[in-house]
Amino acid sequence: MTRSDVTIIGAGPAGLAAAIEAARAGAKVVLVDENARPGGQLFKQIHKFFGSREHFAGTRGIDLARKLCQEAQELGVQLVLDTAAFAIYDGRIVAGTTPKGTVQIESERIILATGAMENTFSFKGWTKPGVMGAGAAQTMINLHRVLPGSRILMVGSGNVGLIVTYQLLQAGADVVAVIEALPKIGGYAVHAAKVRRAGVPILTSHTVLEAKGEPEVSSAVICQLDDFKPVAGTEREVEVDTVCLAVGLTPLAELAWMAGCQCEYLPALGGFVPVHDERMETTVKGIFVAGDVTGVEEASTAIEEGRLAGIAAAASLGLLSPDEAEERMTAAWERLAALRMGPFGEGRQAAKEQLMKVGKAG
Amino acid sequence: MRVLDHPILGRLEARRKVTITVDGQPVEAFEGEPILAALLAKGIRVNRITKKRHEPRGLFCGIGRCTDCVMVVNGVPNVRTCVTPVAEGMTVETQQGLGKWGKAK
Ligand code: FES
Numbered sequence: 186m187t188r189s190d191v192t193i194i195g196a197g198p199a200g201l202a203a204a205i206e207a208a209r210a211g212a213k214v215v216l217v218d219e220n221a222r223p224g225g226q227l228f229k230q231i232h233k234f235f236g237s238r239e240h241f242a243g244t245r246g247i248d249l250a251r252k253l254c255q256e257a258q259e260l261g262v263q264l265v266l267d268t269a270a271f272a273i274y275d276g277r278i279v280a281g282t283t284p285k286g287t288v289q290i291e292s293e294r295i296i297l298a299t300g301a302m303e304n305t306f307s308f309k310g311w312t313k314p315g316v317m318g319a320g321a322a323q324t325m326i327n328l329h330r331v332l333p334g335s336r337i338l339m340v341g342s343g344n345v346g347l348i349v350t351y352q353l354l355q356a357g358a359d360v361v362a363v364i365e366a367l368p369k370i371g372g373y374a375v376h377a378a379k380v381r382r383a384g385v386p387i388l389t390s391h392t393v394l395e396a397k398g399e400p401e402v403s404s405a406v407i408c409q410l411d412d413f414k415p416v417a418g419t420e421r422e423v424e425v426d427t428v429c430l431a432v433g434l435t436p437l438a439e440l441a442w443m444a445g446c447q448c449e450y451l452p453a454l455g456g457f458v459p460v461h462d463e464r465m466e467t468t469v470k471g472i473f474v475a476g477d478v479t480g481v482e483e484a485s486t487a488i489e490e491g492r493l494a495g496i497a498a499a500a501s502l503g504l505l506s507p508d509e510a511e512e513r514m515t516a517a518w519e520r521l522a523a524l525r526m527g528p529f530g531e532g533r534q535a536a537k538e539q540l541m542k543v544g545k546a547g
Numbered sequence: 548m549r550v551l552d553h554p555i556l557g558r559l560e561a562r563r564k565v566t567i568t569v570d571g572q573p574v575e576a577f578e579g580e581p582i583l584a585a586l587l588a589k590g591i592r593v594n595r596i597t598k599k600r601h602e603p604r605g606l607f608c609g610i611g612r613c614t615d616c617v618m619v620v621n622g623v624p625n626v627r628t629c630v631t632p633v634a635e636g637m638t639v640e641t642q643q644g645l646g647k648w649g650k651a652k
Contacts, residue, residue: 245555302610312602314594314604314605314606317607320609321606321607321610322609324629329581329584330549330550331549331587332549334592355554355555357548
């Protein structure tokens, strides 16, 4: 059995940041990930982040991933890749499955940075090859450099839908339209403007009724909505070979549930998320959380939460003095507060506060 | 279809090629890429046929969670092709239903 001070599950932005902070404080850190390489979804984010300067504005996800991976490596973080963590026992043993069998890692502290997965929704023909998550399409074009199709209908105008639309265009595909069930665009105006400038219409109050084609998608039927109900007579068939679904993400909180962490249902954060305090510690002592698993946000917020969890875990092991820990955590909280400003951040900020209030009460 | 030129990522760098066999046909692939990517590059999007309703399935999540992309690889059914890298000489078959075990390599 491998032993460590801190075991982190998930090597995306949150997990990497947590690993870096804990290792910098002197902890022996093991970072587990089911993929063959660390970085999580950052490697497919080829757009520049925006926000304030400390928040990597102008940096692309891929460059940030490289930087974080290098830093973790230099600090001696032990990477355990190709290993899917499937259980936590006694709040201190992480069990993982690898192509070669099962492994166990025992540690003093555990940080869950398992991220989130894409939501989907069903309509006639939605199981046909050619209907896929927007993230799946993004993985194919940006990571593996293959197009999953050439004429695309994007369902959902949140930031994922808008950004992936633009990236599909960059990869050489045609996006015939972005449709949105709500009467207004879900994502940032900057992204929407970029998509529109590229000539892709964004149709609000629209949904997809059916994906047609045998055996694969060759067209889709869309229609107008009035108060979320299809308006008769507005159906039209668009010729597409791919329908991408960008309808939100759900936190991957299974391990937290299993470990007995209290979870709360907060729609603004993507569903059930583990409750935590200001130190990112869950209701189970010694288990911390960071990133999308405790509320779907962005890579930049995930990094700050990861830092908090890494610092707190190291401090709880006596590796940082209370003052040092306090100072570093205050700085991270200030950066987080800045990231959660604005019309999109405010809702999440409120939900996060609610989550932490529950944490305190419990 | 491969994305050869990209405004941000640049030109697709040449990588070592391997040949795999897909439903009896040779298919060229880049070493290390997922099986699914090699198939998409050739325009193949059906990975399996479901057991009860005999419906086609293909790429859905792209990160190994949904199992819609499973195929019979080297005689082993239910291999998630979106997260399994190609290797020289690999045999890949469209999976029918739950798939049949073949001769493993
Ligand atoms: S596409 Fe979902 S597991 Fe491969």
